[in-house]
Amino acid sequence: MTATEYLRVSDLHAFYGESHVLHGIDFTVRRGECVALLGRNGAGRTTTLRALMGLTGRRTGSIMINGREAIAMAPHRIAQLGVGYCPEERGIYASLSAEENLLLLPQVGSGGMSVAALYEMFPNLAERRHSQGTRLSGGEQQMLALARILRTGARLLLLDEISEGLAPVIVARLAEVIAELKRRDYTIVLVEQNFRFAAPLADRMFVVEHGQIAAEIAQHELAARMPYLQELLGL
Template identity: 55%
Template sequence: MLDRTSHRLNVNGLQAWYGESHILHGVTFNVGAGEVVTLLGRNGAGKTTTLKSIMGIVTKRSGSVIFDGRETIGLSSDRIARAGIALCPEERGIFASLNVRENLLLPPKIADGGLTVEQIFDLFPNLKERLSAPGTKLSGGEQQMLAIARILRTGAKFLMLDEPTEGLAPVIIEQIGRTIQRLKQEGFTILLVEQNFRWASKLADRFYVMEHGHIIDEFAAADLGANMDKLHVYLGV
């Protein structure tokens, strides 16, 4: 049984810039082992920048990002990936010149314990039927499945998913929800950025609300009902 009191990720005072634009202003939060934690907020709040900063893709950053007891703020993105963090970006990053099989097998394994190809096909049977198809010829839902499947092979156990349901049909959104629930049961830790609050509310253990590059509030799943009025104001829903 996972010890949910141990934090896999501790972010403290995280600052980030794109050029001269100061995007994150002292972001502080944590993610416990085995949790699903969701970052909520309006467009432009800094959610995606937070994920990219943790991953080392935003190079101008400061503060502290401790993963499994190790400070990662000074590491390059490839070393952060090898430490066990994987990012599924909003734009999915599927390579047009590669077919589904090649896209799936492209990322290197960084640790034992990743899902086998057969286990991935069990999660996403659509992919097995489209192995020879060019990656960008898949539907939006299939591309999202492929983007998630690709990081599950690597052995990374800390997954960051950026807007995984954006633009997808309801049936695909439900399938991705079931996948996240299964991954959680299998011991994965997930940090989720998601605009579809009602969908995320069924999956996450805790929620942080971001606004203008700050964390402004935090709720446990059990406390959502009592805080819906505040959330409607924060999110404009």
């Protein structure tokens, strides 16, 4: 394992009950790199993130996070390695206010962003801080889901479909935020349906098919591989 490697997933299999969903996922992410997992619905992208967090059923294989083996760890121990998870359904708590949602998560690393800095990055959240978390608009909820993991000091961000179902102006703002996080040396795994959102941000893209990595495409190969991606993703 090289010094710059932050996440190494090897031969990851995952199960929901009896059904075998991931069939040997292999990929690595370097420190400060942004990668995107692309693929059709049901290919296993979301399950890959859930398996990384220990949220699926049985898992086998290896998940090295910053040099620590996480395959047998409980979810809270994995998070404490410095992993921030933003689930597809956003996971904003209805029983907590927006600010309580923001402050809920415990520290999992040093150097997390301050609440003031987060409100500067997402001004809407400052205005809505006392509203019930689920009363926020979809875009605001997505900002909140992102902001709360930036406060914890997590350095590896697993972001599941953060652009899904949002207005173009908000998607553009999220792209700016991700670009800013890349400049700040966060290591980011995006799961995205929205190819045009992910493609400019990702240093490398992995195509997931039938619970395996079918292809790896670096940013500079993108133009040459577009026909393949167009066919595969139905762009």
